[in-house]
Amino acid sequence: MRMNALTLKQLRALDAVARSGSLTAAGEILGLTTPAIHTQIKGLEDALQVRLTQRAADGGGSELTEAGQALREAALRIEEILSQAEANLEAIRRGQVGRLTVGVVSTGKYFAPRLVKMLQERHPEVEIALKVGNRTATIEGLERDAFDMVIMGRPPRRPEVIAAPLGPHPHGLVAPPGHPLIGHEAEIEALFAETFIAREQGSGTRILMTRWLDRIGEGRTYDALEMDSNETIKQAVMAGLGIAFLSLHTVTEELASGRLVALRAPGLPVERHWFLVRPEHARVRDVTLRIWDDILGLEGRYLPKVPGD
Template sequence: MIRLDTITLKQLRTLQAVAAHGSLTAAASEVGLTIPAIHSQIKNLESAVGTLVLIRSADAGRMQLTSEGTELLRAANRIEGILSQAGAQIQARFQGRVGHVSLSVVSTAKYFAPRLVRNLNDRCPEIEISLRVGNREAVISDLDQGRCELAIMGRPPREPQVEATPLGPHPHGVVLPPDHPLAQGDGYDPSLLVRETFLSREPGSGTRTLMQRFLERFEEGHSTRVIEMDSNETIKQAVLAGLGLAFLSLHTVHDELAQKRLAVLRGPYLPVMRHWYLVAPVQLAQGPAAQRIAREIVDLNGIYLPKLAIA
């Protein structure tokens, strides 16, 4: 019989440490317990749920989660996220504020998120706002594990379930040096475009997915060469250096386009228009501070978004 009432935070944190390091020895070092104590915590956890939560892999000898252990780890991560938010709320009240809100944004949004937070600080000085920036996967993890009450991203995730409110347009396009042959005129030859080298973020990023869908219109058996880079800033510098073209959110290159250091490709199917969304996890009830900040973000009506002169 499952005895959830006997599960302790120490047991769950021990499970987190073993899952992160793959060994009892490394976990013991992290949490400051002896190896026998780590083993005891895991055994007590397994007794509480009535099944194994860890097994030793046959090849490398590392400790691996069972499917039940994976469920417990997910619960443990959510508990840690919720406790972290509770601590932030308490600290905010110690500082004389009425609450704290953690706002997670995808890395593409970092080009306007500080301006948004400044607007929110002006409108709600009594609420402390912390800004977390990460890739799409990290933001979805924040939503799932309770590390944020609100997030701004492009395409809302299927899991965890969220409430999504559109905030404004999010144009994407191909950027290239102003003197590139494809930058001349208001059209492009698709057969030439797909023979260019494209600089891109990692697979799974929202921008990479949009780029692939755009290029698939023209490839017809030809595989476009893609070089992965770890940040939009690196990609921009590589395009400026002439290493290739890039399919990017045009909000990330607002300054470079305005200064004519970069150009945007013009022609059919461009720009690719998407939207920014404010999302909140359904599984977590929003407190008054998060509800207030959500209303303010919507009421700002996208004034913090970069304005682009594109046709």
């Protein structure tokens, strides 16, 4: 294999084929002709002596082989590194020491901007970028070294990470005002007769909700209505479509104003912790360690206060 013969143009052509599903569509993405895309892919295959694309399973278009998928993963990591380098260079050009990228799972977006503001006031020489995604997307970002550090719930097993606790993270059930289960601890049968408005598969909140219901329900089935954001779920609960298991840090304003009410039920609240995480094997810059230590030194002062605590 002649890895030193690969070019960014070739790797971007491979990624475009993976994203679009055909050489022609890949050419449209990159502003190239179909023969030009074919030439780029052929150059990769000649250098690596392995087949990278094949006819799609449905008979139309192209898809990556197993080797092609492995090479694309490497290409995505390269693009992440180049993007971070570009941002760092731009920050340095403006007189800063560099740029720090902080990933946060969706539930953390309710307090992460407050944390970033505190860090900016303490470290004006550092540009801090915030990227929000669900748990699956955040872990994928960790694997690609897309983040300097991440704020999340339970740290992943893979990739291997260094993790430090930031503070408590309570979860509970919320319902609209006037719901019949308000004011007393809900019985199991009445609870499982409700419709649960749930986050999408892959969400940390969805995983925690499923485990809690399985534990208290001992195998009982329940109806779930899936929605892909906490904001949509809150609006659905207030509209009377069901009840929801959510991080209580996402509903502090609604609980304080009475637009939502926390329900009492067995095993609630489910107490977890927020963690600050960074890849274990990544090269760590001095600025990353400085901000890491500063976040830990804040001792969770940016975390929301849940009404009634």
